[in-house]
Amino acid sequence: MAVLRSRLDTASAEYAADREAMLGALEPLAALAATVHAAGGERPVARHRQRGKLLARERVDLLLDEDAPFLELSAFAGAHDPETEQPGARVITGIGPVSGVECMVVANEATVKGGSVSPAGVAKQLRALEIAERNRLPVVSLVESGGADLPRQADIFVPGGRTFRDLSRLSAQGIPTIALVFGSSTAGGAYVPGMSEHTVFVAGAASVYLGGPPLVKMATGEDTDDETLGGADMHARVSGLADHLAVDERDAIRIGRQIVADLGWRKAGPPPALPADEPRYPAEELLGCAAADPKRAVEVREVLARVLDGSRFDEFKPLYGTTLVTGWGSIGGRPVGVLANNGILFSEESNKGAHFIQLANARDTPLLFVQNITGFMVGTAAERGGIIKDGAKLINAVSNSSVPHLTLMVGASYGAGNYGMSGRAYDPRFVFTWPSHRIAVMGGPQLAGVMSIVQRGAAQRAGRPYDDATDAQVRAMTEAMIDAQSGALYATGRGWDDGVIDPRHTRTVLALALSAVHSAPVRGTTSYAPFRM
């Protein structure tokens, strides 16, 4: 195979500036991570520990195999809305091996508002279950939640019900579901163990019931207490809701690991078949592989040279449609077809991309999309050349492709370029972004400029005077608003991706994601919409 040769000048001022900018963009990430790690803060955490309980992250760490990786997902969900949400949305989701089986782990963060579910938390959990279903990952729920955040029930109740439906549908598809209940899991929350195939309750701690003692008193006049009404012992011996009674939290986790070990789970996708050697260039240099100035073009092969196994990459049509780089490589020993932007998409690039996607489907090879795209070319030449028709071919291929897609967004993700490159709406199995990533229908200045031109035209047609000072003010405000809503942190807070990552982790993250998608069968399609010729 061909080996990519880097031309990155790490001694250049440009590289230094790009690197500096990326390190700067990582700082707010670290600050958010600190907030996530602090969970409910010192006092709730201390209170939680005093009750002999483990923190959610400690439970996850103990559940996972020792020294194993955890591909945390949507870690900063809710971060766009500091008024009503906590970064992370009071729940931890992610993929990691349990007894040698990659599982989707969903853990309530009980030290934040009792682990009650927020609107962003509902969306995050549903995304986790969606990933579990599409990739056939067993689900392990580490439950301790006070249920819905009642003041926000209007944003939770209706969508939240899907959680239990999803659990049931996973189960029906042969995907195991396991619930370890560490604390309260009441009302709707009671259906998490209720819908799970295997349940483990911690003695003296789990309490699972539809209505708590006050509600029962209100409804029937019966006087009761938590333990009698829905204690672990009762559920293990009487109701049968608990399959296993655990002495303590560690025991529950031990039993949970045993349940997974006993699943006899086998991944449906093929195992790695190629060498998984490290790239020839250090991951550290990925910090300088995205342009600090979004207008400056960067060479996307520099990213590939630091991500693909052994920096090996066999290009497809290297001389045709050169702003879309396509070719074959592997990550973690698993073959992957790569489509990576090296500039604006023209007709040739669109046709080349559509062709390449069909090839990957014919070979059952997963696809990696590396987005740095400001969109399809505009202008009369482009339109006369059929850019819409050709873009439609690309979008047709992307939409109907059935091999797993991984999408990595390293810079711009604007306009229909996002669609053609398997943006979130096109159901890639995973979307990860770099902190340098921007996502919107178009860039802030462009959008503000377009609006200004349109309004100036409207004023002229109406014969109204157009105030240049007001125009400048409106343009600046628009630009600022668009900028604020297209940044990587805003996007990840909204759940437009599965996580914003340190560029240095790119290879590891993609390898873990690629491994996870191989839990499900990897099968291409030959069935597309008619290609407009």
Next chain:
Amino acid sequence: MSPVTAIRTLLVANRGEIARRVFRTASAMGIRTVAVHSDPDAHAPHVLDADRAVSLGGSTPAESYLDAAKILDAARRAGADAVHPGYGFLAENAGFAAACAAAGLVFVGPSPESIAAMGRKDRAKEIARKAGVPVLPDAPVTGDDPDGWAVAGADVGFPLLVKATAGGGGKGMRLVTGPDGLAEAITGARREAAGAFGDAAVFLERHLGFARHVEVQVFGDVHGGAVHLGERECSVQRRHQKVLEESPSPAVTPELRERMGATAVALVRELGYVGAGTVEFLLDEDGDFFFLEMNTRLQVEHPVTEEVYGLDLVRMQLRVAAGEPLGLDRAPEPRGHAIEVRLYAEDPANGYLPAPGPLHHYAHPTHPGVRFEDGVAAPGEVSPFYDPMLAKVVAHAPTRAEAAAMLAGALDATEVHGPVTNRAMLAALLRDPDFLAGETRTDFLDRHPVLLAPPPPTPEVVHLGAAVAVTAARRRAADPVTSLAPPGFRLLPGSAPATARWTPIGGEPADVGYRLGAAFGDTALTVTVGGTTTELGLRDLGPDGVRVVHDGVAVPCIVRVHPDGSVWVNDPAAQSGWRPEPRLPDPELSAAAAGPVAEVPGTVAAVLVAAGDQVTAGQKLVVLEAMKMEHPATAAADGVVAAVHVEPGQYVEAHTVLVTLTTGPTA
């Protein structure tokens, strides 16, 4: 002149290193070898070394290696014509020697009469006096009258030792510094002697405060030949048992050697002694020596004499037993210096407590000039039934200092995984300045307590780091799905380090936080133990070892993980054993959390326990009667009854909790 009897098949009535030692020489001499063994020794190395092996059955020495009848039967079955008793067990049992002769077997050792004469200390001293051998003042202890004892004590003079007349090996021995403690010491010594030797007789003997233990190797043959092979010094002892032996003694001049040797030979002649023997003396500061006792067998420490004199003492024993002449008028010139240490499975820091148990791994270097006499092989077991000696290690060099350095180096490179051993103590002893100055007295170890738990030559964190890194590397390599990710990969910056709890073998558990950069090759490891964080560099990390860089110095560490989960680290200077504690301990049966419930509705027929009772898993607690059947409710795990909720005759619904149990380590 007795006829020469060729020995064709030799049974060794012993086990461990001495059996192997005898087999080695016998095989070289063209003699077929027969091993005997107890049940726990069925796969022991001495059994595998021999041409034939016969099971004695039993586990304790009394049931096996001390059972003369079984051994004679084994000799008959295997067609042996001679028996070598080794040391210990039946080696100095006159009855056994006589029984061998009666069965027509050559006993490789002295006559039953010689054994009997030297076996009782009072008689031995009497004969020694007759032969002109200097002895310490002594007095017999007779009767039960403490006043009489006091007179005897005053005659002997203090300090004195109360010794078992039939004794040896430090049993039934008491040191008395003044008249006050005498009566108690005699009573205690008598009790111990009766238990150990079946003979409560004790006597008093003057104690030399600062003396050396120096013994002379002697040999006699049936033709009246007698020779001495110089001395061995065995002053370094623990609990009256030898730890280190050397030849020559740093305190013995050629003139003194001749005098002691001549004295010992005189005793041999007086006895008409045949075979290998050892005459033990105490040597005081003035060069005066006093007879202690004579051992009528091959000593544990015979190899130092072999090394210095270039002789095979087992070969000499076999030749003499066959009736051949010694062929030596006098000892050859000694060459250089030899030191032997005894490697024991025991804990010097804990009163030399024996440490039987599994032996996972045993390996020793093959340094020129260093001889290993080992009786164990790994994987195996250090049996609680026998002496916990693992091996004797002997170094021979032109000078004492060289021999000590070589021996210490060989011990450093010896790998013993499983039991606690005295290896580090021995290595430290061999490097101790006072030892190297030849200042060895019988109280050497008491005066150098630091040797019992010497500071490790390698910082503990280096070995811990190696254990943590290699076990993590192995786990990563074994990860079937995500082995590509670095150890403990977490997406979020500022994630907590991985944690584990490690217990040094023989130490206290410690929580360890760690971050490991990669699972193989060159990387870095940060470990935090007890609030101290150490940065370690790692080179060539792999599943079997790593070079750990600490403070700029790289230490090559070999790491082995054994079936019981213990992790052992060896570097060229040190060894340590570690146990990773399970992250998720299995608290036996989780269902035992609250106690048994009624499986069916019924009447309580019997309540078999009360609050506070200790119960074991499976124990019946309550019996219910329902549907004309008895239904016992049992304890799911060991625990304590916290409360009994029912009484006989009471009717209970199904699922009623009958008894509350507290289980787990707090119970």
